[in-house]
Amino acid sequence: MSTLWVIIPLLVLFFSAGLSLLFTGLITRWIARLAPLGALVAILVLLLKLENSGQPYLWTPLGAWSPQFGIVLVFDRISFLFLVATLIVATMTLWFSPRFLPEPKKGLPFEPLALFLLTGITGAFLTGDLFNLYVWFEVFVISSFGLFFLSQNPTSHSLALKYVIMNVIGTMLFLTAAGLIYGQTGTLNFARLSELINQEEFTNNPSIHAVLFLLTVSLLIKGSVFPFIFWLPKAYASLPTPIVTLFAACLTKVGVYVLYRMTLTFFPLGWPEGLKEILFVLAALTMVLGVLAAASQWEQKKILSFHIISQVGYMIFACAIGTEWALTAGLLFTMHNILAKSNLFLIAGVMEERFGTDDLRKQGGLMQSSRFLSFCLLIPTFSMAGLPPFFGFFAKMSVIFASLKEQMWVMTLLCLLTAFFTLYSMAKIWLESAMKAGPAQRSSKSEEFDFRKVALKTEKAAIGTLAFLSLVLGLAYAPLWNWTEQAVKTGFQLEHTKLMTGSKQP
Amino acid sequence: MNVILVFLAAFVFSMGVYWICLGGFSRLLVGLLLISQAINVMLFALAKPVSAIPPLIKSLPDGQTVVASSATDPLPQALILTAIVIGMGLIAVVVYLLAQLPNKTRTDWEEPHL
Numbered sequence: 001m002s003t004l005w006v007i008i009p010l011l012v013l014f015f016s017a018g019l020s021l022l023f024t025g026l027i028t029r030w031i032a033r034l035a036p037l038g039a040l041v042a043i044l045v046l047l048l049k050l051e052n053s054g055q056p057y058l059w060t061p062l063g064a065w066s067p068q069f070g071i072v073l074v075f076d077r078i079s080f081l082f083l084v085a086t087l088i089v090a091t092m093t094l095w096f097s098p099r100f101l102p103e104p105k106k107g108l109p110f111e112p113l114a115l116f117l118l119t120g121i122t123g124a125f126l127t128g129d130l131f132n133l134y135v136w137f138e139v140f141v142i143s144s145f146g147l148f149f150l151s152q153n154p155t156s157h158s159l160a161l162k163y164v165i166m167n168v169i170g171t172m173l174f175l176t177a178a179g180l181i182y183g184q185t186g187t188l189n190f191a192r193l194s195e196l197i198n199q200e201e202f203t204n205n206p207s208i209h210a211v212l213f214l215l216t217v218s219l220l221i222k223g224s225v226f227p228f229i230f231w232l233p234k235a236y237a238s239l240p241t242p243i244v245t246l247f248a249a250c251l252t253k254v255g256v257y258v259l260y261r262m263t264l265t266f267f268p269l270g271w272p273e274g275l276k277e278i279l280f281v282l283a284a285l286t287m288v289l290g291v292l293a294a295a296s297q298w299e300q301k302k303i304l305s306f307h308i309i310s311q312v313g314y315m316i317f318a319c320a321i322g323t324e325w326a327l328t329a330g331l332l333f334t335m336h337n338i339l340a341k342s343n344l345f346l347i348a349g350v351m352e353e354r355f356g357t358d359d360l361r362k363q364g365g366l367m368q369s370s371r372f373l374s375f376c377l378l379i380p381t382f383s384m385a386g387l388p389p390f391f392g393f394f395a396k397m398s399v400i401f402a403s404l405k406e407q408m409w410v411m412t413l414l415c416l417l418t419a420f421f422t423l424y425s426m427a428k429i430w431l432e433s434a435m436k437a438g439p440a441q442r443s444s445k446s447e448e449f450d451f452r453k454v455a456l457k458t459e460k461a462a463i464g465t466l467a468f469l470s471l472v473l474g475l476a477y478a479p480l481w482n483w484t485e486q487a488v489k490t491g492f493q494l495e496h497t498k499l500m501t502g503s504k505q506p
Numbered sequence: 507m508n509v510i511l512v513f514l515a516a517f518v519f520s521m522g523v524y525w526i527c528l529g530g531f532s533r534l535l536v537g538l539l540l541i542s543q544a545i546n547v548m549l550f551a552l553a554k555p556v557s558a559i560p561p562l563i564k565s566l567p568d569g570q571t572v573v574a575s576s577a578t579d580p581l582p583q584a585l586i587l588t589a590i591v592i593g594m595g596l597i598a599v600v601v602y603l604l605a606q607l608p609n610k611t612r613t614d615w616e617e618p619h620l
Contacts, residue, residue, distance in 0.1 A: 069581070131585055131588070134592075135588065135592065138592045138595075138596060141596075142595070142596065142599055145599055145600075145603060149603055149606060154607075157603075157606065157607055158607060160603075161531075161603065161604070161607065164600060164603060165534065165538075165600075168538055168596060168600060169526075169538075169541075171596070172538075172541050172542060172545060175545050175589060176545050176548065179545065179548055179549045179552060179582075179585065180548075180552075182552060182581075182582065182585070183552040186579075
């Protein structure tokens with residue numbers, strides 16, 4: 001159904017980003033707090049419209065150009081899943097207390113950059129055009145450069161530079177691939193492309209596969225899959241808490257989202273032979289290397305950053321299997337990961353602030369000092385570890401079932417191994433920070449830590465909301481699964497219909 | 507002629523990769539600039555611009571409008587325009603960020619210890 005509504009969340013974020021540049025201090029902060037909430041409301045309204053219309057998606061032709069020539073924005077359930085998770089995390093991060101941010105010396109403060117980042121990401125999730133996707137990539141990549149350089153820590157600057165260079169090269173490869181795809185097919189519209197690429201003329205054409213491989217590589221760089229992972233953990237661990245939370249929720253996930261979109265659009269019959277095996281190997285290496293590196297760390301933020309990598313491996317793996325079951329599992333796993341991982345980063349930030357160190361060996365006593373925070377820590381850690389009845393358990397189990405269904409024993413084994421080491425790391429975080437006696441109790445000199453003074457109300461609210469969502473989504477897994485599977489099925493079928501391609505408009 | 511354009515793009519691209527591989531931040535910048543120019547040339551070549559008719563709309567006497575079927579594709583030129591602007595902006599940001607760094611890190615690829 002064609003509607004102008006799809007552009008609303010983008011406009012909300014974009015204009016509030018611009019508006020927040022005009023002011024400073026408290027006004028900017030409040031704009032930044034309300035804007036993602038507004039976008040979230042717009043997304044929910046869009047979802048209502050989508051479900052009421054009975055169509056598989058809503059779309060807006062920008063400037064009322066025919067989709068053959070113009071850019072379309074497309075909203076369907078899959079973009080909804082990513083958008084809602086990202087925007088919830090963004091809202092919570094921006095409501096999270098600003099005391100974790102460095103004092104802005106010069107240049108842009110945190111809030112406008114974060115809003116521009118969100119604009120770019122929302123655009124990337126909503127667009128239905130390959131070149132437009134490149135433009136949104138640039139929008140959020142440039143804002144993320146700004147965010148990386150906000151912290152005054154010089155080591156984090158030179159680490160951030162590696163991120164910058166990886167991403168510049170990644171976007172350049174993406175642009176090359178987009179151009180070559182246009183040269184071969186004569187269109188940039190996803191729906192039209194899927195129609196063309198699945199025609200016989202192209203399915204046996206090696207050159208289009210080479211170009212799609214180039215596109216995949218650029219997305220692997222964006223998603224930080226092995227061998228493009230090495231910049232990530234150190235750079236993330238050196239960032240202030242709100243920024244790293246935003247990044248953990250958003251940055252690598254955009255690459256993952258586009259890979260899922262590619263699978264749905266270009267390869268409804270599964271990834272082509274060769275490419276599929278390469279993706280399996282890369283996914284396995286990403287999973288195992290990430291989790292092993294995480295297991296050897298003692299700093300909480302570093303453990304979490306390495307886990308980002310290993311979990312991207314799971315997502316890529318599910319994506320490469322390419323069956324309906326696997327894609328559904330992968331999408332839900334990504335959802336779980338965005339919510340739980342960002343929550344863990346927020347809690348890690350609060351604890352780092354309190355204990356004055358990120359080192360788990362020097363932390364402890366969370367259980368005695370704040371029941372609420374330790375309960376909120378329990379949910380995402382156990383969810384990440386894959387313990388029932390949390391969201392992470394069901395999502396991880398579905399991914400493993402997907403690989404069992406395709407009888408990939410080695411990959412299943414590697415998944416289980418990764419899951420085991422994830423359990424180890426998460427147990428480490430839980431035992432060291434919550435169960436262990438606090439430093440005060442052990443030395444019995446200073447007074448007991450009081451987290452009620454440490455964690456402000458807004459921080460507790462943000463952490464609690466995310467934990468609550470993880471819990472509820474885990475308990476409501478079956479309906480969520482059915483709903484998502486329906487989305488993936490229609491996503492596949494859609495590519496064989498001739499909707500939204502030029503003359504045959506719905 | 508179009509083939510020459512394609513080879514030019516490939517040549518400039520490989521030069522860019524070579525400059526990046528030389529190491530050091532100033533060379534890296536040159537390499538990135540070259541690659542982004544190569545991509546622009548490639549996008550230009552996509553439209554098969556040489557020896558084609560310009561995509562101009564002609565009005566016939568009876569009021570109808572036509573475009574020659576062998577006209578160049580105008581869309582890649584719009585793409586190049588966007589790519590040039592964004593590429594320049596991106597490089598400008600990278601230059602700014604490099605200028606922010608202390609001198610030592612600018613020339614040094616050594617990994618700092620955390």
